[in-house]
Structures are given as C-alpha cells and as structure tokens.
Amino acid sequence: xxxxxxxxDPQATLVRWVLTANVDxxxxxxxxxxxxxxxxxxxxxxQIQVIQTQLAxxxxxxxxxxxxxxxxxTALVRAQTRLKLPDAVVVATARLSGAVxxxxxxxxxxxxxxxxxxxxxxxxxxxx
Numbered sequence: 001x002x003x004x005x006x007x008x009d010p011q012a013t014l015v016r017w018v019l020t021a022n023v024d025x026x027x028x029x030x031x032x033x034x035x036x037x038x039x040x041x042x043x044x045x046x047q048i049q050v051i052q053t054q055l056a057x058x059x060x061x062x063x064x065x066x067x068x069x070x071x072x073x074t075a076l077v078r079a080q081t082r083l084k085l086p087d088a089v090v091v092a093t094a095r096l097s098g099a100v101x102x103x104x105x106x107x108x109x110x111x112x113x114x115x116x117x118x119x120x121x122x123x124x125x126x127x128x
Contacts, residue, residue, distance in 0.1 A: 005035050005051050011105055011121045018103060024060045028070070028093035030086050032063055064093050081112040091116065 004012045004019070019025060032055075039047035055061060064070070066089060073092035077083060083091065087106065094102045094116045102114060105121040112118075 002035050002038075005038075005047075010125050015103070015121070019058050019061070022060070024062070025058065026062045026064055026093060026097040026099060028064050028089050029066055030089040030093075034086065062097075064097060066093075070096060077114075081114065083108070083112065 002008075004015045032051075036048045036051055039045075039051070055063070066074075070089065070092050073096055074085070074088045077088040077091045077095070078085065081088065081091070087109070090104070091102065091109075091114050094114075099116050102109075102116045102118045103121065103124075104118065107120065107122075109118050110120055110123075
C-alpha cells in the first residue's frame with residue numbers, strides 16, 4: 001500500500017493490479033497508518049483524504065481494526081517470528097482474516113514462519 005500511494009513503481013503497478021483483481025483484499029488499520037505517514041509528515045492533509053477516498057472505492061476491500069483478538073494473535077506472531085510490532089499486526093490480520101496469501105516487500109518476512117504464504121513483490125516482479 002505504501003508503494004501505491006508513494007507511486008513507487010514497479011511495485012505500485014503490481015499492487016494496483018491486485019487491488020483491481022476480483023479478489024478480497026484485507027489490510028489492518030496499521031497498514032493504513034503506514035500508508036498515510038509520509039503525507040502526515042509532510043503536512044499534506046489533502047493527500048491523506050485522497051488515500052482514504054481511493055481506498056473506499058476499491059471493490060472487495062476491507063480495513064480490519066486491531067482488537068483484543070488481534071492483540072493476542074500479534075503477540076503470537078511476534079513470539080514466533082521476532083517481527084516488529086507493526087509487521088506482526090499485519091501478519092496477524094492476514095491470519096485472522098483467513099488470507100490465502102500475504103503480499104509485501106519486506107525481505108525479512110521471506111524466511112519467517114508467518115502462517116500465511118508470503119509473496120515478496122520484488123520476487124514477483126522478477127518473474128519472466
């Protein structure tokens with residue numbers, strides 16, 4: 001999501017394709033926070049609103065809030081993977097939503113026991 005709103009190609013193009021594919025996409029409120037951090041730092045409140053508006057138009061798209069169940073699952077993810085809290089929340093959200101895949105661009109996730117198949121964007125982009 002960060003790549004999309006920062007317009008960082010080629011990753012952004014691939015993520016945009018996923019967002020328009022006929023699949024359910026679930027992110028956590030933490031992912032929304034990460035995607036809006038750069039414009040917040042820049043004081044670009046208009047861009048934050050644009051991001052929210054664009055996400056509201058994505059079909060089959062859900063933003064999951066972090067609740068008690070997420071907190072416990074996040075703790076389990078952290079214990080199993082030693083990921084930082086924001087990353088563990090993202091993985092916990094994927095697990096709890098029954099995701100069939102997790103797509104990201106964090107190299108350290110590639111060899112972790114996430115409990116959900118992980119697809120690294122750079123690896124996907126390198127495919128012939």
